[in-house]
Amino acid sequence: MNNGILSVTAISSTEIQVIANAGSDANSGLNSSPYQFDETTTNSGGTDSAWQSSTTYSDTGLSPNTQYCYRVKVRDFVLNESTYSAQVCATTPAVVTDSDGDGLTDAQEATLGTNPNNADSDGDGLNDGAEVNTHNTNPLASDSDSDGLSDNAEVSTHLTNPNSSDSDSDGLSDGAEVNTHQTNPLASDSDSDGLSDSVEINTENTDPLDSDSDNDGLNDGAEVNTY
Numbered sequence: 402m403n404n405g406i407l408s409v410t411a412i413s414s415t416e417i418q419v420i421a422n423a424g425s426d427a428n429s430g431l432n433s434s435p436y437q438f439d440e441t442t443t444n445s446g447g448t449d450s451a452w453q454s455s456t457t458y459s460d461t462g463l464s465p466n467t468q469y470c471y472r473v474k475v476r477d478f479v480l481n482e483s484t485y486s487a488q489v490c491a492t493t494p495a496v497v498t499d500s501d502g503d504g505l506t507d508a509q510e511a512t513l514g515t516n517p518n519n520a521d522s523d524g525d526g527l528n529d530g531a532e533v534n535t536h537n538t539n540p541l542a543s544d545s546d547s548d549g550l551s552d553n554a555e556v557s558t559h560l561t562n563p564n565s566s567d568s569d570s571d572g573l574s575d576g577a578e579v580n581t582h583q584t585n586p587l588a589s590d591s592d593s594d595g596l597s598d599s600v601e602i603n604t605e606n607t608d609p610l611d612s613d614s615d616n617d618g619l620n621d622g623a624e625v626n627t628y
Contacts, residue, residue, distance in 0.1 A: 406473055406489040407456075414465035414496050415446070419458045421473040421486075441470045441488050452476070466495040504530020515540050526553030538563045549576020561586050572599030584609050595622020 407420045421436055438458040440447035446463040463469060470490040476482040498507045503520035505513070515522040515529045522529050525543035532540040538552045539545040545552050548566035555563040561575045562568040568575050571589035578586040584598045585591040591598050594612035601609040607621045608614040614621050619628065 405486040406471060409469075409471055409489045409491040411491045411493045412459070414493050415463045416459060416461045417463060417469055417471075417491050417493065419460065419471045419473070419489075421456045421458075421475075423456055436473055436475050439472050439474070439485060441472060442468065444469060463493050465493050468492045501529075503528040504534060509533075513540060523552075525551045527556060536563055546575075548574040549580055554579075559586055571597045573602065582609060592621075594620040595626060600625075 405422045407422050408418075409420075410418050412418050419438055421438070435452040435454045436450075436456060436458070437452045438450040438460075440449055440460060444464065444467050446460075446467075447469045448460055448462070450458045450460075458471075460469065460471075468490055469492075470488045472485040472488040474483045474485045499505065500507055500517045501520040505515065505517075507517040510517040510529065513529075513533065520528040520530075522540050523532075523543045527536065527538065527540075529540040532538040532552065536552065536556055538556075543551050545563050546555075546566040548555075550559060550561065550563075552563040555561040555568075555575065559575065559579060566574045566576075569578075569585070569587050569589045571578075573582065573584065573586075575586040578584040578591075578598065582598065582602060589597045589599075591609050592601075592612040594601075596605060596607065596609075598609040601607040601614075601621065605621065605625060612620040612622075615624075617624075
């Protein structure tokens with residue numbers, strides 16, 4: 402007879418699956434059966450199997466974050482038993498707790514300083530997990546780039562960059578464009594007249610939403626840059 406552990410796998414924080422190599426009866430060529438699995442540690446929950454015909458044994462009711470070790474022996478149809486195989490070990494994973502279901506574990510939230518019982522610690526409409534894992538925004542600041550638009554407004558409504566106060570690099574903050582001037586925070590020249598929104602507002606006093614502010618038939622950019 403030959404025997405041995407093929408694999409030991411932690412299925413969950415409370416279950417380990419052990420798979421043995423199929424034994425064989427050297428005299429008859431018949432499969433050795435049954436199998437008996439022995440859990441060799443004294444750690445809580447570890448249990449030996451009874452003799453069984455299956456090469457797979459699932460040990461359940463184990464403790465999280467704990468090592469368990471297994472060996473196996475086989476017996477043939479005339480009840481000759483092998484010695485135990487070498488043992489193989491596996492460790493159950495720790496229990497991962499996400500109390501508020503925001504995509505960050507409580508341990509991660511403790512490190513970040515966010516509230517593990519509040520999915521949206523800064524109240525900006527984005528849950529903490531989305532801020533950290535997707536948008537790279539600050540889960541403790543409702544307006545990560547301090548431009549006057551909340552992170553959620555930038556991500557969900559205006560499609561601006563919540564980590565850049567001036568998404569179109571025109572010299573006007575996204576918040577000023579949306580809340581004050583009604584210009585496009587994603588276009589540096591909202592009216593496509595050849596003058597940036599910032600130049601129109603801060604230098605030329607032209608209308609950043611009207612390419613021909615004085616209605617004379619020449620667009621503002623042509624008047625300033627050409628004539």
